[in-house]
Amino acid sequence: MSALRYYVQTMGCQMNVHDSDRMGDALRAHGWTETSGPEDADLVVFNTCSVREKAEQKLRSELGKLAPLKKAKPELVVAVAGCVAQQEGEKLLGRNPHLDLVIGPDNIPELPRLALDQRNGALPTARTVFDYDAPQFLAAQPSAIEPTRAPVSAFVTTMKGCDERCSFCIVPYTRGSERYRPSAEIIAEVQAWVSAGVREITLLGQTVDSFRDDALPPPASDDPDETQFPELLRAIAREVPALARLRYTSPHPRHLTASLIAAHRDLPVLAAHVHMPVQSGSNRILKRMIRRYTREEYLDRISRLRGAVPGLTLSSDFIVGFPGETDADFEETLALVAEAGFTSLFAFKYSPRPFTPALKLGDDVTEEKKSERLQRLLAQVEAQQSAHLATVVGTEVSVLVEGLSKTAADGTLTSYQGRTSRNEIVHIPDCGRALIGEVVRVQVTEAFRHSLRGDIHPSEISRLAPKSSERRTKRSLALVPAPTAG
Ligand code: SF4
Secondary structure (H helix, E strand, O other): OOOOEEEEEEOOOHHHHHHHHHHHHHHHHOOOEEOOOHHHOOEEEEEEOOOOHHHHHHHHHHHHHHHHHHHHOOOOEEEEEHHHHHHHOHHHHHHOOOOOEEEOHHHHHHHHHHHHHHHOOOOOEEEOOOOOOOOOOOOOOHHHOOHHHOOOEEEEEOEEOOOOOOOOOOHHHHHOOOEEOOHHHHHHHHHHHHHHOOOEEEEEOOOHHHOOOOOOOOOOOOOOOOOOHHHHHHHHHHHOOOOOEEEEEOOOHHHOOHHHHHHHHHOOOEOOEEEOOOEOOOHHHHHHHOOOOOHHHHHHHHHHHHHHOOOOEEEEEEEEOOOOOOHHHHHHHHHHHHHHOOOEEEEEEOOOOOOOHHHHHOOOOOHHHHHHHHHHHHHHHHHHHHHHHHHHOOOEEEEEEEEEEEEOOOOOEEEEEEEEOOOOEEEEEOOOEOOOOOEEEEEEEEEOOOOEEEEEOHHHHOOOOEHHHOOOOOOOOOOOOOOOOO
8 A cells, every 4th residue: 555645734933834844754754755735645734823813814715725625535634733723623623524633733743643543534533632741842853864955954842832921922822831841852853953964953932032941050040030041052052062053933032131141142153143022112012912021121131132242133023003002102113123223023913813811902003004004114124134234245254055046047056045143145156066054154245135145255165065965955945934923
């Protein structure tokens, strides 16, 4: 009998991308093989997000599109995973007659068995139980990857769930309370990725910097916002010296403490870029959002971080049109964006989410106003990004090359693409050498709206292997990871 085939469609954040990868690992370990589309699949999984309303609408539309295929092929197993699955549970089965399986983020290890049960005629099932008693973190299997196909960057989960209760956010409901992965497991996975050829690791968690593990030294002070995340960073830097770059997403500004700032100062492996969600520049709105910091505290913390790491760049997340947000509140947001000097950001229009405390605040900002504010915010950060990129022209930067950038019409390669430690995207013309996965010195010659162009320093050419030995990375470029929450 030929192997069963699966297809996973991912919606939402990097946490979901990571969960989809782990679903693939679990299924392949049970003999399934991946296929490139639903038409050839025996199992289709929609891995969903419910942080914003649009992702849920997309699920409804995708399920609708799949209905004719399911009708023609009734043995096809259709599953919904991720946050919408956790949020809606059995109700999803009732609303979607061609849906077979609803599976929560903590139940991914059970996916192969549950999918097989469905193929064997089990009744439609919803399995959405949090693993509080024995938290499980699905480990990646880097050793199974052929060396020539190792990705340049990989994500490693450090924690799951969230103990914050931001009033707009559904994550505490869909991902549960915080659970931390043992640091030894995290370090072992980082080591395994690096041994497989990965150069850059991004630590992943809903509030990644709230990390705790009794096996690590205790926080350096009795500041209640101190955690053991800085110690985790130090342990990774110490135990995996071959790692080229270390990033993390998404932190909560509360935990940008003196210890975390000191870790940035001391560890060259830590990227000189931090994505630090702020959500609003108005204290009145931050309070209604239950963010537990003021704009002054936020600005003070990032200014201390910048003091410790000169040249560090920052990006952030914003919600516009939160209930009660006035024009004056929004002007404060624009002023904060300017003062913080963000070089990029993710911004979304507020949409009420089920089970969130903000529901009782209504949704009083008109759609027109939300759109207008979103456009102004994006225009401002785009101008800041362009101005920043212009300052980099003429300098020499270190670029981790992540993949191919452009190919000509005949398919020949014309340039590569990579990122600096500060998260600037750099295009590098082909120089006849194998560049993917290399950290190279580049002279920046030109700035575009969102990226840079530069030439490899001539002294680098001789140490690089010929292009014939180029690695073929599996993962497509995800140059700016979408936020996981924070
Ligand atoms: S926005 Fe981030 S910190 Fe706030 S509740 Fe959601 S996941 Fe937690």
